[in-house]
Amino acid sequence: xxxxxQRFGRPLGACFILLVLLWLAGLVLVPNLxxxxxALRPNLPATQLGGPKDGYSFDNFLYLWNHPSHGWxxxxxxxxxxxxxxxxxxxxxxxAYWLGQVSTPRQxxxxxxxxxxxxxxxxxxxxxxxxxxxxFDGPLNAALVHLGLLSEPVRWYGDGGVLAGMAYAxxxxxxLPIYNSxxxxxxxxxxxxxxxxxxxxxxxxxxxxPHAKVGIATGCVFTFMLAAGSYMAPALLGAPGSxxxxxxxxDWFFESGNWNRGAAYGVTLLVLCLVAVLGMLRLFQxxxxxxxx
Amino acid sequence: MTNTVSLLDVEMRFAASLAIRxxxxxxxxxxFFSILGPSGCGKTTLxxxxxxxxxxxxxxxxxxGQDMRDVPANRRSTAMIFQSLxxxxxxxxxxxxxxxxxxxxxxxxxxxxxxxxxxxxxxxxGYGERMPHELSGGQRQRVAIARALAxxxxxxxxxxxxxxxxxxxxxxxxAELRELQKRTGVTFIYITHDQSEALAMSDRVAVxxxxxxxxxxxxxxxxxxxxxxxxxxxxxxxxxxxxxxxDTFGDYAVLEGAHGRxxxxxxxxxxxxxxxxxxxxxxxxxxxxxxxxxxLVAISKxxxxxxxxxxxxxxVPHDSxxxxxxxxxxxxxxxxxxxxxxxxxxxxxxxxxxxxxxE
Numbered sequence: 001x002x003x004x005x006q007r008f009g010r011p012l013g014a015c016f017i018l019l020v021l022l023w024l025a026g027l028v029l030v031p032n033l034x035x036x037x038x039a040l041r042p043n044l045p046a047t048q049l050g051g052p053k054d055g056y057s058f059d060n061f062l063y064l065w066n067h068p069s070h071g072w073x074x075x076x077x078x079x080x081x082x083x084x085x086x087x088x089x090x091x092x093x094x095x096a097y098w099l100g101q102v103s104t105p106r107q108x109x110x111x112x113x114x115x116x117x118x119x120x121x122x123x124x125x126x127x128x129x130x131x132x133x134x135x136f137d138g139p140l141n142a143a144l145v146h147l148g149l150l151s152e153p154v155r156w157y158g159d160g161g162v163l164a165g166m167a168y169a170x171x172x173x174x175x176l177p178i179y180n181s182x183x184x185x186x187x188x189x190x191x192x193x194x195x196x197x198x199x200x201x202x203x204x205x206x207x208x209x210p211h212a213k214v215g216i217a218t219g220c221v222f223t224f225m226l227a228a229g230s231y232m233a234p235a236l237l238g239a240p241g242s243x244x245x246x247x248x249x250x251d252w253f254f255e256s257g258n259w260n261r262g263a264a265y266g267v268t269l270l271v272l273c274l275v276a277v278l279g280m281l282r283l284f285q286x287x288x289x290x291x292x293x
Numbered sequence: 294m295t296n297t298v299s300l301l302d303v304e305m306r307f308a309a310s311l312a313i314r315x316x317x318x319x320x321x322x323x324x325f326f327s328i329l330g331p332s333g334c335g336k337t338t339l340x341x342x343x344x345x346x347x348x349x350x351x352x353x354x355x356x357x358g359q360d361m362r363d364v365p366a367n368r369r370s371t372a373m374i375f376q377s378l379x380x381x382x383x384x385x386x387x388x389x390x391x392x393x394x395x396x397x398x399x400x401x402x403x404x405x406x407x408x409x410x411x412x413x414x415x416x417x418x419g420y421g422e423r424m425p426h427e428l429s430g431g432q433r434q435r436v437a438i439a440r441a442l443a444x445x446x447x448x449x450x451x452x453x454x455x456x457x458x459x460x461x462x463x464x465x466x467x468a469e470l471r472e473l474q475k476r477t478g479v480t481f482i483y484i485t486h487d488q489s490e491a492l493a494m495s496d497r498v499a500v501x502x503x504x505x506x507x508x509x510x511x512x513x514x515x516x517x518x519x520x521x522x523x524x525x526x527x528x529x530x531x532x533x534x535x536x537x538x539x540d541t542f543g544d545y546a547v548l549e550g551a552h553g554r555x556x557x558x559x560x561x562x563x564x565x566x567x568x569x570x571x572x573x574x575x576x577x578x579x580x581x582x583x584x585x586x587x588x589l590v591a592i593s594k595x596x597x598x599x600x601x602x603x604x605x606x607x608x609v610p611h612d613s614x615x616x617x618x619x620x621x622x623x624x625x626x627x628x629x630x631x632x633x634x635x636x637x638x639x640x641x642x643x644x645x646x647x648x649x650x651x652e
Contacts, residue, residue: 188379194366195344195373196393196444206392210383 060264100182181215303352330501387421557646
């Protein structure tokens with residue numbers, strides 16, 4: 001606080017602090033508190049609001065807890081998001097390593113442009129592209145059957161489709177933080193490890209991965225949060241068996257008109273995501289501020 | 294004496310350029326061997342070929358008599374000290390030192406023990422748990438050496454490891470490196486562009502320029518008997534007089550140039566009519582000598598007192614080609630120093646001058 005007023009002077013410093021407070025209050029605190037307020041109240045017709053039946057209770061949360069399939073969908077969403085995170089990491093790490101340590105500057109910029117171009121397109125359209133690619137009589141099946149890798153077309157929509165669509169959608173969020181941290185590694189360290197006799201696996205385990213830890217944690221947090229909160233990919237590429245928790249929230253709000261129960265589901269997802277993220281950071285032994293940087 | 298490293302007709306070509314031209318070189322086991330040359334002369338390329346990070350385009354590299362073709366860097370009995378040291382910043386000192394032993398599957402307890410032994414060797418006992426960033430520049434330097442020595446290499450390759458240190462520390466580390474080399478008996482191949490470093494530490498020095506070997510010899514040999522004009526001009530200070538050889542007799546040649554006629558020792562290939570340069574060290578040029586040959590009349594211009602000796606800068610006047618000369622005068626003889634602006638006679642003996650062919 002002192003540092004801010006010293007650097008910018010009292011009036012300007014006060015302005016900045018006020019803006020930050022407004023941001024926190026308007027965009028974080030008020031919406032979340034409103035949602036919590038909704039989640040704790042019953043869904044009542046407008047005439048009964050403020051009446052004797054209106055009061056705080058955990059009924060909406062208990063509904064989720066006692067529901068035969070919603071709890072399962074919730075757990076599956078968390079699990080699938082973790083799977084998306086792992087898959088995206090497995091794709092991105094070798095790519096990030098190549099970009100950060102091996103490629104020539106020209107190759108680096110060429111590949112980064114190629115990777116970024118699809119993101120100039122609308123997210124829904126990108127999802128639709130996958131919808132077309134993965135269709136039962138779509139190009140992927142046709143190609144695989146033609147090559148003889150499949151004897152008959154496969155139904156990709158469902159878990160596989162959602163996984164592919166999400167891994168694709170969140171590739172850059174994983175790639176860029178890892179690339180950033182891998183590229184700051186002094187190549188001489190890799191040479192030194194090799195010179196001392198280390199093989200490729202050990203070099204990555206002992207030198208590159210520890211160095212890139214913060215970037216990996218950041219990428220994983222981004223990807224996990226985005227995947228858990230994703231609506232488009234499961235809606236487009238899913239099947240009835242791969243319902244995502246966000247779809248339930250959507251249904252409560254817009255199909256059943258029960259905002260209170262929708263809010264309770266939303267809060268639950270938010271809290272569990274936070275727990276998962278903090279757990280992940282602890283696992284990586286990275287603190288939140290350095291991950292966000 | 295056996296050879297640890299032999300290069301046979303090694304050549305290295307990168308896309309557009311020839312980094313190393315057909316070079317053969319023998320490094321004897323247990324010697325401190327330096328490769329000296331200006332930046333870009335190919336000395337780092339040479340080192341990276343010996344360590345296995347680069348494959349020569351043609352020719353053979355032998356280590357302990359074994360052909361190193363197709364032996365990757367991690368299977369060679371060499372260890373490298375990088376210019377940036379390349380310590381692993383996230384591992385404590387002892388893990389850094391024991392990294393090569395970890396690779397070789399040594400148990401953790403024995404690794405610790407071995408690291409402690411090496412820490413004692415480099416006079417840093419008890420520093421095992423520190424992180425590299427908690428050490429000073431000189432200490433990091435020593436840890437890098439211990440890490441390389443831990444795998445008991447046949448050859449230690451050092452890529453200008455002292456260049457990042459300040460002058461005082463650099464001088465101390467020179468002595469330490471030399472000491473360590475004698476104590477361990479490991480062959481050191483040391484790369485540097487600093488000629489005083491090479492002269493001070495090495496048993497033998499190879500001088501390189503533009504991908505070619507100029508001369509290999511003991512430091513004193515390089516200093517007193519440079520084989521090529523490049524060596525004469527790169528190693529130490531020299532006064533240079535250009536001209537044409539007009540006569541040779543025995544081991545000597547007579548050179549005639551714009552500033553007179555001079556006699557100096559010659560290389561065997563020098564013939565009359567060749568363009569050549571005569572080199573004489575500042576400390577070999579002195580005031581008021583009684584000789585009749587090799588005399589210069591110069592006007593004193595500037596006088597730099599540098600402690601142990603002083604350098605007198607003077608000019609031999611000439612219409613089109615005035616010649617700058619330097620004289621190194623030991624501090625006890627400062628009384629002889631010529632007064633600024635006065636003309637004086639300087640001379641040198643033919644023994645102290647070298648005449649070398651020069652295009």
